[in-house]
Amino acid sequence: DTGVSQDPRHKITKRGQNVTFRCDPISEHNRLYWYRQTLGQGPEFLTYFQNEAQLEKSRLLSDRFSAERPKGSFSTLEIQRTEQGDSAMYLCASSESGKGFYEQYFGPGTRLTVT
């Protein structure tokens, strides 16, 4: 098991451009989460998938953001018309599901810089 992977690790883009990030979860995990982390803060929840279904979206996820998990495996997070305020670390996590609590395993993150 190679853990959660994210690609790219770093992205620099100009304001107004679209960007897409990819997350590959741990293979047996059917839950996948996206978080955003700005400097000096803890991660903030953005959205969550159970298999291919997007079950919850935070109010932080404006209409410029869209996430997909088409086959219930990898996920993509797209930001359209990027703004400087989108500059942050975007973290992906995955977990098992079922009764009780399951810890979320995080990927290394994608650091986005919007110039």
Place this chain on the structure above:
Amino acid sequence: AQKITQTQPGMFVQEKEAVTLDCTYDTSDQSYGLFWYKQPSSGEMIFLIYQGSYDEQNATEGRYSLNFQKARKSANLVISASQLGDSAMYFCAMRALYNNNDMRFGAGTRLTVKP
């Protein structure tokens, strides 16, 4: 609403000594889980330890233990025998059992281990 508070922006500890990182929380949920994550400078969030709200004993994982005081709504992390590799950001997080999509994180504590 859930809220996590970490009041120590930064902490220093001498190598081989123990250190306690504070975490208090606020929730109206009866069933919830408390988590601690470590984030080194590389950016990846590493799961350390978990405590369920109905667990009677404090959780321990190697050099990590969680001092859970339910009545005071605190879940402090104790790291024994600190090592230089423990220098990192540490985040406390919680999630309700029946809303387990939304993990709330504190602002974090930066721990520096001195040789």
